[in-house]
Amino acid sequence: MSRPTPPNRTGMATPSSPAPATGGGGGGGGADVQSPTAESSSAVPTLRVMRLQSPELHIPSAGGLDGQYLLHNALCLPDSLEVLVGETFTAYLGVLNVSRHVTIRRLSVSAHLQTPSQRWQLPSPLEASAGVDVPVGSAVDTIVSHAIEEAGQHILRVEVSYSSLEGGTKTFRKFYRFQVVNPLTISALTVRSGENSCLVSISVEYTLRKSAAAAATATPGNNSSTNNNKNPIVVSEATFLPIDGITAKRIGKDSPFLLPNEGGGENSDTDTQQQQRPRMTAAQLLDASGCLFPGSVVRYLFQVSADEQKLSLRGIAAGDKLGTALFTWRKSMGETGRIASSVITCPATSYLSQRNTTTVTTTTTTTTTAIPDSFNNFVVHRSGLSVDVAAAAANRGRNPNNRSNLSILLPVTVEPIHPPSRMKCNIPMAVKFYIVNHSDKAKTLQLQFRLSNMSELAICGPSFVSLGTVAAEGGSTVVEMRFLPLATGLLRLQGCWIVDLASDQEIAQPPLFDVFVEKETDDDDDDDVNPIVVGTQTVSHLLLPVADAIDNLDHLQHSSK
Numbered sequence: 001m002s003r004p005t006p007p008n009r010t011g012m013a014t015p016s017s018p019a020p021a022t023g024g025g026g027g028g029g030g031a032d033v034q035s036p037t038a039e040s041s042s043a044v045p046t047l048r049v050m051r052l053q054s055p056e057l058h059i060p061s062a063g064g065l066d067g068q069y070l071l072h073n074a075l076c077l078p079d080s081l082e083v084l085v086g087e088t089f090t091a092y093l094g095v096l097n098v099s100r101h102v103t104i105r106r107l108s109v110s111a112h113l114q115t116p117s118q119r120w121q122l123p124s125p126l127e128a129s130a131g132v133d134v135p136v137g138s139a140v141d142t143i144v145s146h147a148i149e150e151a152g153q154h155i156l157r158v159e160v161s162y163s164s165l166e167g168g169t170k171t172f173r174k175f176y177r178f179q180v181v182n183p184l185t186i187s188a189l190t191v192r193s194g195e196n197s198c199l200v201s202i203s204v205e206y207t208l209r210k211s212a213a214a215a216a217t218a219t220p221g222n223n224s225s226t227n228n229n230k231n232p233i234v235v236s237e238a239t240f241l242p243i244d245g246i247t248a249k250r251i252g253k254d255s256p257f258l259l260p261n262e263g264g265g266e267n268s269d270t271d272t273q274q275q276q277r278p279r280m281t282a283a284q285l286l287d288a289s290g291c292l293f294p295g296s297v298v299r300y301l302f303q304v305s306a307d308e309q310k311l312s313l314r315g316i317a318a319g320d321k322l323g324t325a326l327f328t329w330r331k332s333m334g335e336t337g338r339i340a341s342s343v344i345t346c347p348a349t350s351y352l353s354q355r356n357t358t359t360v361t362t363t364t365t366t367t368t369t370a371i372p373d374s375f376n377n378f379v380v381h382r383s384g385l386s387v388d389v390a391a392a393a394a395n396r397g398r399n400p401n402n403r404s405n406l407s408i409l410l411p412v413t414v415e416p417i418h419p420p421s422r423m424k425c426n427i428p429m430a431v432k433f434y435i436v437n438h439s440d441k442a443k444t445l446q447l448q449f450r451l452s453n454m455s456e457l458a459i460c461g462p463s464f465v466s467l468g469t470v471a472a473e474g475g476s477t478v479v480e481m482r483f484l485p486l487a488t489g490l491l492r493l494q495g496c497w498i499v500d501l502a503s504d505q506e507i508a509q510p511p512l513f514d515v516f517v518e519k520e521t522d523d524d525d526d527d528d529v530n531p532i533v534v535g536t537q538t539v540s541h542l543l544l545p546v547a548d549a550i551d552n553l554d555h556l557q558h559s560s561k
């Protein structure tokens with residue numbers, strides 16, 4: 001490809017020495033290694049290298065290049081030498097034949113990008129094995145690019161080879177070093193929200209500061225470099241890329257603040273509709289835009305759930321991979337970059353970290369178990385504990401001597417099934433429980449709720465239920481019991497124990513769920529007592545035989561006197 005000799009633009013450099021040179025990302029280097037007698041023997045190519053950016057907004061303020069060459073007005077010189085993680089590094093490679101008599105024969109240009117971890121080849125049409133001929137006064141050029149994925153020092157290595165008049169091959173290399181910085185710091189916080197779902201909160205902080213090179217070259221009267229580093233970036237898109245079998249949904253993606261339609265068209269809102277729609281304030285509009293200044297932080301929330309039937313039945317256990325978060329950002333002139341988080345995994349429950357132990361002596365053995373009251377913030381509901389215990393039981397065969405295995409510490413789990421979030425004071429309510437035997441032996445079990453370990457949420461009716469024989473390795477059963485709230489406020493159901501009737505082993509269960517208890521009514525008279533409903537009868541009705549028996553007993557005592 002032959003082109004007229006392009007003029008020397010800003011950002012292009014021509015070192016006078018053929019030795020390897022370094023250059024910033026914003027400029028390039030060239031080599032004119034002709035000796036004074038080179039034109040009489042052979043033509044030596046002159047290399048031009050320049051870093052480019054491709055803005056998507058209007059004409060760039062950094063300057064453009066003439067459209068008659070490979071470059072066009074949509075490309076510009078970068079504002080700074082730093083390259084950001086997530087950008088696509090683009091470099092212009094141009095080779096000129098400045099000789100007035102000799103053609104460059106079999107020219108070949110290859111480019112490689114050395115990152116801190118590996119080396120990438122940048123393909124281009126000029127690296128053909130046969131090479132190309134460059135006539136006198138002509139030039140060939142190409143553009144190479146690569147997505148930047150890691151921070152640190154990068155080196156662009158350009159190698160030029162051509163044929164001499166003697167039939168041999170001559171080669172020279174140029175090296176261009178540039179620094180890559182990470183503009184965004186991504187941190188994730190994952191919380192279990194059930195057996196099959198997690199909530200992933202991801203914060204994105206704009207941490208780019210003025211570089212050391214810009215600070216060294218800045219003068220007291222010139223604030224251009226400082227202003228360049230204060231330019232904001234906009235997070236234009238935030239997505240979560242789940243693995244197979246997982247679905248992700250962003251929470252709060254659509255803003256509830258809608259601007260009314262303007263104009264008098266058919267779709268324009270009426271005055272009443274406009275009054276009903278809340279207008280977005282300037283602060284809310286700025287928060288919703290994703291615009292970040294240095295030091296700003298924006299947070300995104302995703303709900304990640306199991307999708308496939310097999311995975312949904314198994315649940316999401318601790319250590320399972322959920323996916324990665326991908327963010328698309330734009331600079332002031334519309335230059336686009338993408339940055340992804342590390343792989344996000346499902347966290348383990350806090351059962352082991354909050355589990356305090358005590359020694360319980362039975363008739364046959366002495367075991368160490370957990371006191372239910374010792375759990376400060378942990379509850380079973382929506383914690384995923386039973387899924388983690390099942391996963392630990394599946395891996396128990398790989399390390400049978402691991403005494404900290406969850407399935408050994410908690411061989412039987414009790415999981416509430418859709419427990420109530422609200423209850424009325426003094427009104428009992430039935431709750432179902434899912435009991436699973438994770439051990440490798442069948443057990444004859446009994447479910448107990450001990451009043452000494454319970455608080456204001458007490459058992460209503462028998463405090464224990466015999467479950468019979470529960471099969472090993474995932475055997476399960478469902479049982480229903482009633483509970484009576486004795487006070488208002490946020491109460492916790494605790495004091496649950498599983499007893500193996502064959503071995504007298506007692507397995508203490510963590511608190512099962514929290515419930516908010518409200519007053520029964522707000523307009524009760526002081527002298528009225530509301531009955532406690534139990535099924536279709538009231539507690540006051542059930543207590544009538546007891547009252548009659550007490551009256552009869554008093555009557556007998558008076559008669560005996």
